[in-house]
Amino acid sequence: MRVIRSLPAMQAWSVRERRAGRRIAFVPTMGALHAGHLSLVRRARSIADRVVVSIFVNPLQFGPKEDFRRYPRVPLKDMTLLRPLGVDVVFLPAARAIYPDGFQTHVEVEQVSRGLCGASRPGHFRGVATVVAKLFNLVQPDAAIFGRKDFQQVKVIERMVRDLGFPVRIVEAATVRDRDGVALSSRNAYLTPDERVRARAIPQALREARAVSRRKGASPARVRALVRRRLAEAGLKVEYVETRSARTLEPVHRRERGVALLVAAGAGGTRLIDNTVLD
Numbered sequence: 001m002r003v004i005r006s007l008p009a010m011q012a013w014s015v016r017e018r019r020a021g022r023r024i025a026f027v028p029t030m031g032a033l034h035a036g037h038l039s040l041v042r043r044a045r046s047i048a049d050r051v052v053v054s055i056f057v058n059p060l061q062f063g064p065k066e067d068f069r070r071y072p073r074v075p076l077k078d079m080t081l082l083r084p085l086g087v088d089v090v091f092l093p094a095a096r097a098i099y100p101d102g103f104q105t106h107v108e109v110e111q112v113s114r115g116l117c118g119a120s121r122p123g124h125f126r127g128v129a130t131v132v133a134k135l136f137n138l139v140q141p142d143a144a145i146f147g148r149k150d151f152q153q154v155k156v157i158e159r160m161v162r163d164l165g166f167p168v169r170i171v172e173a174a175t176v177r178d179r180d181g182v183a184l185s186s187r188n189a190y191l192t193p194d195e196r197v198r199a200r201a202i203p204q205a206l207r208e209a210r211a212v213s214r215r216k217g218a219s220p221a222r223v224r225a226l227v228r229r230r231l232a233e234a235g236l237k238v239e240y241v242e243t244r245s246a247r248t249l250e251p252v253h254r255r256e257r258g259v260a261l262l263v264a265a266g267a268g269g270t271r272l273i274d275n276t277v278l279d
Contacts, residue, residue, distance in 0.1 A: 026141035036184035060127030201234030237266035
């Protein structure tokens with residue numbers, strides 16, 4: 001497993017591999033890897049000849065009151081986890097290399113970024129789209145794998161790829177959950193034992209919502225109200241409970257196929273997101 005820190009070296013490696021006819025799958029991460037990330041890497045290994053994993057805590061996607069400085073950074077541990085999985089390259093660039101002095105170009109996916117997490121985290125998806133676009137240009141992957149837990153992020157990247165013509169296939173991988181049903185996230189490490197117990201209400205409410213949505217007359221409004229009630233009963237601070245088109249992220253107000261139920265809630269100072277497709 002090779003570690004590359006230089007941007008020109010990363011691009012040169014990818015050019016050589018592509019010229020040799022080898023397909024590259026890419027998994028962009030911010031490190032602090034867990035089983036969810038590793039499942040993305042295994043998926044990448046199954047569909048390509050070469051696998052690149054980036055570890056880069058992207059400052060552009062953190063707001064002024066968010067946890068950029070305390071976000072866990074454990075690259076040596078991360079690389080220990082990646083080594084047995086057949087990763088060919090770990091791309092570990094510095095922030096000053098990705099964003100040199102005078103950097104002033106950004107990518108913004110306007111409509112898909114609005115609402116949901118975009119409402120409470122202004123500029124977040126602008127930062128995500130900008131760094132992913134730059135990473136795509138450096139790694140030049142044939143496919144990139146993203147987890148479904150970050151549902152809106154996946155849709156932002158899919159729209160960016162279509163609009164800007166990136167020759168990259170976006171592969172959406174299923175959410176990986178812990179034994180108690182909570183979706184895996186690097187931020188779960190911030191939860192106290194009591195907060196962790198309360199966090200279980202999120203996957204439980206999503207399961208109940210799926211069951212209720214199958215009943216005759218269960219409108220999206222009724223499903224949303226049920227989930228809000230369950231989260232509030234657990235002592236979680238509800239940020240949003242939304243029904244959106246799983247394809248376009250447009251709001252959905254009546255029963256139809258392909259409806260995603262998306263949730264964001266706070267447990268203590270930790271913000272948790274999750275989702276399910278109702279049908």
